[in-house]
Amino acid sequence: MSNTSLVSEFLQSLTERSTRIGVIGLGYVGLPLLEAFSREGFAVTGIDVDARKIQALQAGKSYIQDIPDDFVARLNGLPGTVFSSDFAHLKDADALIICVPTPLRKSKEPDISYILAAAEEIVKILRPGHLVILESTTYPGTTDEILLPMFEKTGHTVGQDFLLAFSPERIDPGNKQFQVAKIPKVVGGVTPACTEVAAALYKQVMGQVHSVSSARVAEAAKILENTFRSVNIALVNEFAGICRVLGVDVWEVIDAAATKPFGFMKFLPGPGIGGHCIPLDPHYLIWKSRLHGYEPRFMALAEQINSAMPREVLQLIMEALNDHSLPLKGSKVLVIGVAYKSDVDDMRESPALELIQLLWSKGALVDYFDPYIPQFELEGQTLRSVSFASLGDYACGVVITHHRQGVDYQALCNHLPLLVDTRNALRDCQPARARIVWL
Ligand SMILES: NC(=O)c1ccc[n+]([C@@H]2O[C@H](COP(=O)([O-])OP(=O)(O)OC[C@H]3O[C@@H](n4cnc5c(N)ncnc54)[C@H](O)[C@@H]3O)[C@@H](O)[C@H]2O)c1
Known part of the structure; x- marks a missing residue:
């Protein structure tokens, strides 16, 4: 031909x-x-x-x-x-x-x-x-x-x-x-x-x-796009840690910076990265780059910061409980949202999975609620999304995914004593009971 x-x-x-x-x-x-x-x-x-x-x-x-x-x-x-x-x-x-x-x-x-x-x-x-x-x-x-x-x-x-x-x-x-x-x-x-x-x-x-x-x-362009996201998410995750020790509200800082009409792109901190792309794709380039003798430092650092986030969230939960004179061991913790991002039913590589395993490893009793994911398997166990009927039983809740529909955030604030919010999902609530700890 x-x-x-x-x-x-x-x-x-x-x-x-x-x-x-x-x-x-x-x-x-x-x-x-x-x-x-x-x-x-x-x-x-x-x-x-x-x-x-x-x-x-x-x-x-x-x-x-x-x-x-x-x-x-x-x-x-x-x-x-x-x-x-x-x-x-x-x-x-x-x-x-x-x-x-x-x-x-x-x-x-x-x-x-x-x-x-x-x-x-x-x-x-x-x-x-x-x-x-x-x-x-x-x-x-x-x-x-x-x-x-x-x-x-x-x-x-x-x-x-x-x-x-x-x-x-x-x-x-x-x-x-x-x-x-x-x-x-x-x-x-x-x-x-x-x-x-x-x-x-x-x-x-x-x-x-x-x-x-x-x-x-074309192959490199795709990886650049996702590496760009990974690096910027890592930057803002680190920035959130700095704001926490400085006593500054990171979410308000980001909203303020985002009013600049040029030269700034809004990325949000969170409990870690998930999905089939952002956590994986940079490794494809890191591997290929190393084969050619070039050590990618920036991308590897971003990966390190992002993958440490579930442990940071665990630490926040432990500190929040400690302030209430409670140990994590034996405490009932409700994870709110297990999908890797808002409004989807996909939980591949979701940071919720690692967080639940970490909570288990410390002896916490973990339930979850996610309107998009009725059940899933983890470490041979079947976990089922619970109802909001007995919210008062939990010592602490942690918002991992900010679903915009199907979650009554105000009810969480009314009934739980303690909430760790990694997504700024509770910003507009009027907490009747809960003390809120922000990422
Ligand atoms: N999910 C996303 O948001 C997204 C976005 C952009 C790029 N990607 C990329 O696109 C690719 C596919 O991702 P996805 O999310 O659709 O994955 P997926 O797991 O949802 O779908 C892949 C499908 O391929 C099938 N499959 C596996 N091996 C096969 C084979 N040899 N022959 C025929 N079918 C086979 C699987 O059964 C599955 O149904 C990946 O490289 C991913 O990184 C995904």
């Missing part, structure tokens, strides 16, 4: 809406992406190794908060839609978009085994005309050092037979203002033809597409 006909045929199929979009990995990233393409009239094939997810989708049920059931039901009813765990279905797709997890190993090194597993399946069905795009967050070099040789081993040549690009996902689950199609998309191909076609594909569904000169630039 010549380079020009590969590109022109793909562009033509986009104009005609005859391109079939295959998404591999139907989680927080993949399912909304599939939805976005389907909304624009493309036939979609969704592949996931989790049979329960495929069964749910085939039954018209969504498991992602931002995607309603009725949308999945409608999508499932369209004649062209395929949901399957069988990668053979991808043969019929023209664009193959990889959205699988990129966790860390226990050693905090990147675990790209999910990307490799997806790529091995693609190798089996790769054919001329395919466009493969990696969306999973990863270190710079993954696309052209790892995926490219795997795909070219099939005898097909990139830019000539098939196309390969990286385009980071920037979705912010729970964010109603910026849903996936409204977030500008960065695209970097392995060759200029790869960039051109991948950018044209995303232009069908995204408001804005920003092309860069290589897959590596």
